[in-house]
């Protein structure tokens with residue numbers, strides 16, 4: 001129990017960012033639900049604006065601490081295993097996760113590789129999901 005609370009506390013700066021974005025999604029008609037200790041938020045106008053018919057994004061959901069933001073409910077469900085690997089990464093890296101993620105992307109670019117798909121954190125999430 002103490003370890004679990006520590007994981008939430010360590011990831012909380014990133015979760016705070018996720019909660020602010022989640023509030024915006026909810027204000028624009030999105031929906032939220034809790035799955036395995038993680039808040040999943042998606043849909044509404046943001047989902048419509050970012051939907052596959054509008055913008056070709058390389059991802060359908062994004063994780064910030066214990067918050068997962070998705071295009072819509074089917075996208076959240078399809079990406080759940082992958083995004084929960086990122087939740088575990090946030091629990092391990094805490095406030096260092098976003099700088100480490102950015103550094104990994106920049107390193108991959110410097111080496112002539114893809115900044116998203118070859119990012120160490122993404123490779124781990126794809127391998128484990």
Ligand SMILES: [Zn+2]
Pocket residue numbers: 082086121122125
């Ligand atoms: Zn990912």
